[in-house]
Amino acid sequence: MEEKEAIKDAFTELAPRYEKVVDNELHKFWGWSYYAFIDNLIYHTPTINGDRILDVATGTGLIPRKLIADKRNANITGIDITLAMLKNAQKITAKEKTDKKIGFTAGDAMLMPFRSNNFDLVMSGLATHHMNVPKLLSEILRVLKEGGRFSLADVGGASIWGSPIFSFFIKILAYIYFFITENKDRAWAEATAVANIYTKEGWQEVLTETGFTDIRITKLESKNIWVPDPLLIQANKPYQIPGEEIK
Numbered sequence: 001m002e003e004k005e006a007i008k009d010a011f012t013e014l015a016p017r018y019e020k021v022v023d024n025e026l027h028k029f030w031g032w033s034y035y036a037f038i039d040n041l042i043y044h045t046p047t048i049n050g051d052r053i054l055d056v057a058t059g060t061g062l063i064p065r066k067l068i069a070d071k072r073n074a075n076i077t078g079i080d081i082t083l084a085m086l087k088n089a090q091k092i093t094a095k096e097k098t099d100k101k102i103g104f105t106a107g108d109a110m111l112m113p114f115r116s117n118n119f120d121l122v123m124s125g126l127a128t129h130h131m132n133v134p135k136l137l138s139e140i141l142r143v144l145k146e147g148g149r150f151s152l153a154d155v156g157g158a159s160i161w162g163s164p165i166f167s168f169f170i171k172i173l174a175y176i177y178f179f180i181t182e183n184k185d186r187a188w189a190e191a192t193a194v195a196n197i198y199t200k201e202g203w204q205e206v207l208t209e210t211g212f213t214d215i216r217i218t219k220l221e222s223k224n225i226w227v228p229d230p231l232l233i234q235a236n237k238p239y240q241i242p243g244e245e246i247k
């Protein structure tokens with residue numbers, strides 16, 4: 001099955017239960033509540049009045065909802081490839097009466113339907129491991145304005161994840177774990193995601209190669225040493241020097 005279709009199937013099935021399931025999983029893996037994890041990302045992401053913010057792979061829109069709840073004065077858009085997740089995001093924001101403040105767009109984050117140099121800030125939570133990271137990062141760099149900021153929180157592997165044998169072993173384990181606790185679509189989506197999990201050093205390298213600057217990567221607390229760590233990652237799109245071609 002094509003990877004994107006498998007992801008859509010997995011998240012379509014998961015959509016009605018998404019926040020509860022992720023909350024349970026984050027408690028089990030890292031000792032974080034899902035809501036506290038996103039709050040921590042928001043806390044470490046300053047915004048400026050009137051910022052145009054894009055949330056990549058927004059899911060049920062928790063990042064935009066939390067930004068509004070935190071009284072950030074911004075124009076917020078969320079993009080996601082799974083319609084069922086976006087429908088839930090719309091349902092929740094209508095109920096919370098935040099739907100007029102957040103726009104949702106269906107689409108692939110690796111080929112976004114947005115013009116270049118469009119957003120002041122791009123955010124993302126728990127999603128980059130479902131995508132081809134170099135492709136995703138060049139799209140993010142394209143849609144960010146010069147001097148724009150990128151801020152995300154996601155899973156990151158320890159150095160041993162660089163070993164193909166270890167990574168293959170984890171892929172099998174992930175498939176078995178999610179097959180037992182969830183279903184085969186989720187098992188496939190999470191097992192294929194293992195190859196997209198970058199170490200802290202890997203993130204530094206891929207962000208630099210894409211053209212980001214001011215890269216800051218912080219390992220967040222986790223209660224289990226055998227689970228890949230949560231990372232908070234921030235970087236900027238540099239200002240273009242006149243006459244110099246940007247990557």
Ligand SMILES: C[S@@+](CC[C@H](N)C(=O)[O-])C[C@H]1O[C@@H](n2cnc3c(N)ncnc32)[C@H](O)[C@@H]1O
Nearest residue numbers: 011057058059080081082085108109125127130
């Ligand atoms: C684990 S959820 C994270 C959702 C949300 N960011 C959060 O913090 O809860 C991963 C999301 O990534 C989305 N996704 C996966 N691949 C994508 C792609 N290529 N383009 C856009 N969204 C994608 C899925 O549909 C799903 O909603």
